[in-house]
Amino acid sequence: MKSTYCPNLKKIPLSLIFYALSDPVRLEIVQALLEQDEISCGACKSPLSKSTMSHHFKVLRESGLIVKRGEGKVHYLSLRRVEIEARFPGLLIILGKLKGPL
Amino acid sequence: MKSTYCPNLKKIPLSLIFYALSDPVRLEIVQALLEQDEISCGACKSPLSKSTMSHHFKVLRESGLIVKRGEGKVHYLSLRRVEIEARFPGLLIILGKLKGPL
DNA sequence: TTTACATTTCGATAATATTCGAACTATCAA
C-alpha cells in the first residue's frame, strides 16, 4: 500500500483550505465525513466520474483536510479532525451545523 | 451615488463564501476589515493594479461578505458582520484569531 | 495466473479566474 501524502496542516495557507472548501462537491464530501467517521471513495456517490472524484479527494488531501487509509482494495477517507481544530479552531463544529445551499 | 449590489447572504451558497476567501489578497482585505471597521478602496494597499483590486472587491461583494458605501469620491468597504454571523456563525470570530500563512 | 474490482494517473478540453492597461464614470476643487 502506497503511503498517502499528508501535509503538515499548520503550514497550509489559509487560502488553500478555503479553496478546498470552495467546491460544492468537495463540501459535500466533507459534510458526509462529519457524519460518518470514514467513507470509502466509492461510497462518495456523485453523478461525476470516478476520476473527477479522485481529483477532488486529492485536493482535499493536499489542503490537509482529509487522510486516506487503504484496506485491501478499498480506500477510506476521513477528516483530520484534530489537526483541523488546531489550525482552524471551530471550523468543523461550524461546518457541521451550517444550513443553506452548499 | 450608484446603489451598490448587496445580495441576500442567506441565499449565497456556502461554496461561494469559501471561494471568496480562497484568495490571499481577498483574505487580507477581510482581515484588515476585521481590525478597522471601514477601509477605503484606495487604502487597501497592494502591489496589484487598481482594476485587479476592484475585481477582488466585487468578488467579496457578490459573495455577500462586504458592502461598499460611497462618500464623495471615496468608497468605503466594510464587513456585513451581522449577516455573516447569521449565515456562518462563528466565521468572523475565528477568522480574526487565525494564525499562520494566508 | 487470470480476472475482476477500486482507485489513481494521464492527456485533453472546456470553463473560470487572475491580472493588466486603457477607457469610462462620478465627484470635488480650482
Add this chain to the structure above:
DNA sequence: TTGATAGTTCGAATATTATCGAAATGTAAA
C-alpha cells in the same frame, strides 16, 4: 468648465480548474 482624484468597467492575455475517458496500479479472489 476644466482638471484632478477615486474607483469601476471593458477587453485581452495567461493561468488554473473541473471534467472526462482511457490507460495504469494495486489488491483480492477464482
